[in-house]
Amino acid sequence: MSRPRGEGITDGERYDNGMVVRREVLSDAHVDRATANRTEMTEEFQDFISRYAWGEIWTRPGLDRRSRSIAVITALIARGHHEELAMHLRAALRNGLTVDEVKEVILQSAIYCGVPDANTAFRIAQEVYGSD
Numbered sequence: 001m002s003r004p005r006g007e008g009i010t011d012g013e014r015y016d017n018g019m020v021v022r023r024e025v026l027s028d029a030h031v032d033r034a035t036a037n038r039t040e041m042t043e044e045f046q047d048f049i050s051r052y053a054w055g056e057i058w059t060r061p062g063l064d065r066r067s068r069s070i071a072v073i074t075a076l077i078a079r080g081h082h083e084e085l086a087m088h089l090r091a092a093l094r095n096g097l098t099v100d101e102v103k104e105v106i107l108q109s110a111i112y113c114g115v116p117d118a119n120t121a122f123r124i125a126q127e128v129y130g131s132d
Helices: 011-026 028-036 043-057 065-079 082-094 099-113 115-129
Strands: none
Touching: 011 028, 011 043, 011 082, 065 082, 065 099, 065 115, 082 099, 082 115, 099 115
């Protein structure tokens, strides 16, 4: 009988696995800044996202990182999370997407998330990638 994913894995292992993926996706510099800026108030949150967002979800085998980036970019556009969007636009390139593919994701989001949201996403993408 197969065991559920994550069973038998300690929180410490989940955290370590999450930090590996977090660094690969977001960059060492970004993660180093986030961990250096931890405070008593944010320390548990940083631990939580490392263990669960990165160590539990981003490590699942069901989607590759390119697909996860597409899903995340779309969700961030839909929710208007602009600071996170800029971070994940940079991460998308590390996950194998091209700038042209990101453009297509933003165009697709215009239909399902709204033209104003896509317009903002294009502005942010130009800031992140440069104005070609």
